[in-house]
Amino acid sequence: MTITTDDTVRTFDDVRVRSLVLRAALRAAKAMTTPGLEPRQRLATLMECHGMMLAARGPVSPLPFAEFRGALRGDLAGLVPPGVNPLDLAGMLVVDDDGQVTEDAFDLDLEQRMLLDTVRKLDRAAGVVTDRQLREEIDQETAYMLLRRQGDQGVYVAGRSDLIRHPAGPVDDLCELRLPPLIVDFYQDIPFGSVFRGWWFPCPVCAWPMRLTVRKKAGGSVGAARCWHGAHADMGASYLFRLPVDASPPELLPEPSPPRPGPREAVLYPDLTGVPQAVPAAGHKALVRGIWRYTTVPGIPELALHDRLAERGLTVELWPALDAYDLLVEAGPKRGRKEQLKVDVKDYTSATTLAELIHAQEGDRGGAGWLVVPDHRAGQVPLLSGVCAKYGMQVATASEFGELVCEKSGVSWA
Helix, strand or coil: CCCCCHHHHHHHHHHHHHHHHHHHHHHHHHHHHCCCCCHHHHHHHHHHHHHHHHHHHCCCCCCCHHHHHHHCCCCHHHHCCCCCCCHHHCCCCCECCCCCECHHHHHHHHHHHHHHHHHHHHCCCCHHHCCHHHHCCCHHHHHHHHHHCCCCHHHHHHHHHHHHHCCEEEHHHHCCCCCCHHHHCCEEECCHHHCECCEECECCCCCCECEEEEEEECCEEEEEEECCCHHHHHHCCEEEECCCCCCCCCCEEECCCCCCCCHHHHCCCCCCCCCCCCEECCCEEEECHHHHHHHHHHHHHHHHHHHHHHHCCCEEEECHHHHCCCEEEEECCCCCCCEEEEEEECCCCCHHHHHHHHHHHCCCCCCCCEEEECHHHHHHHHHHHHHHHHHCCEEEEHHHHHHHHHHHHCCCCC
8 A cells, every 4th residue: 555645644644643642641641540659650651741742742732741731631632733633532531530541542542553553564655653652562463473373273263262251360260271371471460440459350241350449429438340341331231339348348239231232132232130249359360451452352242243143053264264354154045055254343442543444454454345343333334334335345233244144044133
């Protein structure tokens, strides 16, 4: 791919500016909210982030240090320099009401870095993506590379499935997974934001440690447990708990659940009838956040779609050719001609960033003809359809796709 037009260069230059603004704000927010950080270290990090912000804004848009610190608790669009469209940064907060870094800010930061890294690889002449930090290996890609290095499709599928089905657990159990030793190193101590007095709770949707906070209320305090992934919390992975007066573990109380989806979407909807039990942090580990967010989370609908279609008698292959794309589905009547559908599943917080990534790759780099998004991303389908149509791709939610291929195969989806 060659980037030649002024408009295209400006577009990717704006992406880079937004990425630097978000990365500086995100790192500064982590320094502000991480407990136990030495004041000198906190200040040094904030000053470094302020320098990153000034580099993003340029000499014509100065920003005093005090204003930078104050802006970190407001709308990120206020940090974007004049002349650059804030797009997804408009209305986004990097620190929430509980004083913690927001999941959306983390998502968008990594998504923008993936986009810019892709552009750099496709067009090394494009000077808009030379930032050194963009050259760092993303944990997700490193893990995939280590799995692919084995050169065995069965080993790859088993290892990647383990990263999806077992994002956290007892150290002894994790050591038994079918993973190369270097990938096991991506399991680390339970994140501090997910531990309360030595206990943590697995999300009932993804099994990763939920976020734990203590909120002040009239007459006392109450604990809250929510999955770090907002979509899972919205499905019902959201609980309250009383603060124990002794060393006993907290007990979760479910918050009001959203209404169940319709018959079509219910096929892939997770079972949330059980209430998670407290697990000791000692002796347990969890995947680093990047691999959880971009392997485990999107892998849940991948595996669910694979499993539900296989249960209905369809032939489905996971991550063919060592992850050229996500699913190869054979659709068609039992005795008729089969149609092979190549599917890529994407779970991006920002539809705009995903659309730009598809455009940068001129479609799907693995040759997929279908882009499938989780059901809760249904609102992204119109935008993505317009971009994908230019490259001969079709877009659907996971349930829409499942229903479509079942109809082609003469079986019932719901």
